[in-house]
Amino acid sequence: MSDLLNLIPNLIDGLLQTLNLFIIVAVISIPLGFLITLSVLYGPKIVQLLLNCFIYVMRGTPLLMQLMVIFFGLPLLGLKIDRFPSALLAYCLNYAAYYAEIFRGGMLSIPLSQFEAIKVLNIKKVRGYRRIILPQLFKTTLPSVTNELITLVKDTSLVYVIGLTELLKVGKTAANASASLVPFLAVGLLYLLITAIITLAVDVIEEKLEF
Numbered sequence: 001m002s003d004l005l006n007l008i009p010n011l012i013d014g015l016l017q018t019l020n021l022f023i024i025v026a027v028i029s030i031p032l033g034f035l036i037t038l039s040v041l042y043g044p045k046i047v048q049l050l051l052n053c054f055i056y057v058m059r060g061t062p063l064l065m066q067l068m069v070i071f072f073g074l075p076l077l078g079l080k081i082d083r084f085p086s087a088l089l090a091y092c093l094n095y096a097a098y099y100a101e102i103f104r105g106g107m108l109s110i111p112l113s114q115f116e117a118i119k120v121l122n123i124k125k126v127r128g129y130r131r132i133i134l135p136q137l138f139k140t141t142l143p144s145v146t147n148e149l150i151t152l153v154k155d156t157s158l159v160y161v162i163g164l165t166e167l168l169k170v171g172k173t174a175a176n177a178s179a180s181l182v183p184f185l186a187v188g189l190l191y192l193l194i195t196a197i198i199t200l201a202v203d204v205i206e207e208k209l210e211f
Helices: 001-043 045-060 063-077 083-109 112-120 125-162 169-178 182-208
Strands: none
Touching: 001 045, 001 083, 001 125, 001 169, 001 182, 045 083, 063 083, 063 125, 083 125, 112 125, 125 169, 125 182, 169 182
């Protein structure tokens, strides 16, 4: 018990690092993914081609490798980025690609009649999308977005590769020092707590989106 109590300050520091990375990436990557979706669907052909290539590369290569390329590879080109900004860049680009495909699927699932109705009724496109299309898109894609958010919580553990200390690394260091599984159990409970909070929050949002 005393070992666990001594571990609490380090666990809190690791938890804060994990939450910090998670929140910033989620806030940036979700809107970025939506903008990519709009550009892929309605942008010029060259933009569509470039963004589809970007999505293919981001989804087709491991996030761990992307972290290493950005942190260790960019300095070879004369562009050095600190550890945390490197992690943010890698995670935001990676998750934006996944969210872009989620939103694209959501847009394609909306019946064409909805878009035609906006034109026939002479509703301005911005207002039509805001009042008609986006609520449907948000409701349709919410489960998939939530799944990616939960995955993001766990993927934050990959930042160890560039020397950042987060929740799992704290648990691993403590487990090696004490030759005990208790730190891993504590870390696992914290991960479960975070995902439980996300799940409950989404359940509340889904109840309010019933229409």
